[in-house]
Amino acid sequence: MVRLPTVVIIGAGNLAYHLALNIHQSQVKLLQVYNRSRRGLSKIKKNTGVETSSSLNKLNRGADIYIIAVSDDAIRETASAITHLISKDAIIAHTSGSVSIDVLNNLRAELCYGAFYPLQSFKKERDIDLRKVPIFLSSHQPKTLKQLSVVAREISDKVVIIPDEERSKLHIPAVYVNNFVNHMYTIASDYCTKENLQIDHLYPLMKETLERIFDNNKPQDMQTGPAIRGDKATIRNHKKLLKDHPDQLPLYHYLTKAITRYYDENN
Amino acid sequence: MVRLPTVVIIGAGNLAYHLALNIHQSQVKLLQVYNRSRRGLSKIKKNTGVETSSSLNKLNRGADIYIIAVSDDAIRETASAITHLISKDAIIAHTSGSVSIDVLNNLRAELCYGAFYPLQSFKKERDIDLRKVPIFLSSHQPKTLKQLSVVAREISDKVVIIPDEERSKLHIPAVYVNNFVNHMYTIASDYCTKENLQIDHLYPLMKETLERIFDNNKPQDMQTGPAIRGDKATIRNHKKLLKDHPDQLPLYHYLTKAITRYYDENN
Numbered sequence: 300m301v302r303l304p305t306v307v308i309i310g311a312g313n314l315a316y317h318l319a320l321n322i323h324q325s326q327v328k329l330l331q332v333y334n335r336s337r338r339g340l341s342k343i344k345k346n347t348g349v350e351t352s353s354s355l356n357k358l359n360r361g362a363d364i365y366i367i368a369v370s371d372d373a374i375r376e377t378a379s380a381i382t383h384l385i386s387k388d389a390i391i392a393h394t395s396g397s398v399s400i401d402v403l404n405n406l407r408a409e410l411c412y413g414a415f416y417p418l419q420s421f422k423k424e425r426d427i428d429l430r431k432v433p434i435f436l437s438s439h440q441p442k443t444l445k446q447l448s449v450v451a452r453e454i455s456d457k458v459v460i461i462p463d464e465e466r467s468k469l470h471i472p473a474v475y476v477n478n479f480v481n482h483m484y485t486i487a488s489d490y491c492t493k494e495n496l497q498i499d500h501l502y503p504l505m506k507e508t509l510e511r512i513f514d515n516n517k518p519q520d521m522q523t524g525p526a527i528r529g530d531k532a533t534i535r536n537h538k539k540l541l542k543d544h545p546d547q548l549p550l551y552h553y554l555t556k557a558i559t560r561y562y563d564e565n566n
Numbered sequence: 567m568v569r570l571p572t573v574v575i576i577g578a579g580n581l582a583y584h585l586a587l588n589i590h591q592s593q594v595k596l597l598q599v600y601n602r603s604r605r606g607l608s609k610i611k612k613n614t615g616v617e618t619s620s621s622l623n624k625l626n627r628g629a630d631i632y633i634i635a636v637s638d639d640a641i642r643e644t645a646s647a648i649t650h651l652i653s654k655d656a657i658i659a660h661t662s663g664s665v666s667i668d669v670l671n672n673l674r675a676e677l678c679y680g681a682f683y684p685l686q687s688f689k690k691e692r693d694i695d696l697r698k699v700p701i702f703l704s705s706h707q708p709k710t711l712k713q714l715s716v717v718a719r720e721i722s723d724k725v726v727i728i729p730d731e732e733r734s735k736l737h738i739p740a741v742y743v744n745n746f747v748n749h750m751y752t753i754a755s756d757y758c759t760k761e762n763l764q765i766d767h768l769y770p771l772m773k774e775t776l777e778r779i780f781d782n783n784k785p786q787d788m789q790t791g792p793a794i795r796g797d798k799a800t801i802r803n804h805k806k807l808l809k810d811h812p813d814q815l816p817l818y819h820y821l822t823k824a825i826t827r828y829y830d831e832n833n
Contacts, residue, residue, distance in 0.1 A: 421790075425781075508743065517755065
């Protein structure tokens with residue numbers, strides 16, 4: 300039986316928290332969660348029982364893999380602080396979709412490094428089972444990729460090896476379907492609150508909008524509504540109603556035009 | 567036992583089709599589906615066995631309720647063509663979220679009229695069980711509302727009586743969570759196609775984005791990503807990558823700014 304790599308997680312934010320929970324529940328041994336401040340560590344300790352530390356002196360130096368789950372702009376600094384402490388063969392992997400793995404290059408001679416990127420949006424208050432979440436791995440070193448794969452497969456059924464430059468490309472449609480979609484939900488929710496309408500009246504519509512795509516329909520073929528119909532009377536009526544919501548009017552106008560233009564150009 | 571009202575559906579588009587299927591499967595007697603052209607009628611006949619007609623002479627004049635499921639701008643003309651044919655006590659209801667029921671006023675003395683609006687996006691190729699879809703009813707006449715309610719409750723568990731002017735307000739957040747969201751899926755899908763990425767890698771993220779809301783989280787509290795974080799490096803990187811997708815760059819820029827501004831103003 301192959302010995303599973305041991306892991307230390309660096310960071311205590313949303314992603315670090317969920318990685319800690321999921322790795323702790325797997326066969327992989329999570330040795331420690333380290334963060335430069337105490338913030339976030341107690342919740343991780345409470346929910347996993349794993350040792351935590353905010354003192355660099357106490358960093359566990361014996362792990363096979365150090366997963367750096369910190370904000371993009373802190374990756375290099377964090378990695379730089381630990382590289383001289385850990386063993387020569389240890390792997391450092393960051394969890395960013397956007398940042399090239401090259402940010403970890405040249406920190407030390409012959410460093411094993413890569414990316415370990417679960418494509419999901421994490422909030423501490425939401426339990427996430429990573430089993431169905433794709434984890435994208437990048438590294439220039441086959442041996443590093445292999446070790447990262449072993450850990451990734453223990454927590455996810457969808458492990459994908461992807462060239463470094465493709466991983467950051469994946470982050471763009473992720474922004475579209477999560478960040479931008481959630482903002483649509485936000486303005487819908489604000490509108491309903493102000494107009495005393497129940498947002499849950501919209502739930503079946505929201506569900507259908509998504510399930511169509513899961514049922515292998517192309518979203519292009521599923522577009523409905525006044526913009527694609529060129530229904531100017533309805534658009535005019537909506538804009539009139541949105542005079543009570545002046546903050547929403549520009550966005551309504553912009554996206555209506557974007558949809559109209561899209562189908563003008565693609566039909 | 568109260569006799570259930572009998573129904574004729576006018577129209578043969580997406581909504582007419584699904585209404586015909588759902589009413590046909592209920593206890594309500596669907597007498598006929600009429601459309602001014604043959605288009606769409608054969609599919610309805612095939613799937614329900616209900617009599618169809620495209621000849622106004624053959625319109626069934628004996629129904630209690632005529633549901634006009636035609637495009638917004640054809641409602642008045644369609645209603646006008648049938649009002650002098652149907653019985654004095656019959657009800658005419660249109661299915662539009664946006665159009666006032668007053669479009670049906672003054673067509674004839676003492677006409678019973680209202681709206682029968684299922685809040686959902688319909689495509690013929692997608693089966694829709696209306697049971698969970700809210701149906702909004704509007705009428706100035708209590709007797710009309712009562713009759714429409716009887717039919718609506720036979721096909722849906724969520725029947726809501728709503729003042730005429732509120733129904734059209736509901737259509738705006740429906741545009742946000744369906745039309746606009748589907749456009750986000752569309753550009754994500756286009757991006758993935760062009761970059762040879764698998765769209766289904768995004769499915770767990772799309773699912774989580776929606777389920778958070780169903781679990782009673784406010785979308786405002788669920789926003790993640792570079793825009794709300796003010797992560798300029800990632801946004802810059804995305805814009806660089808989007809130079810290969812010049813059609814998507816303006817929309818990325820616009821929505822990123824919209825999100826940034828939203829949280830600047832609301833925090």
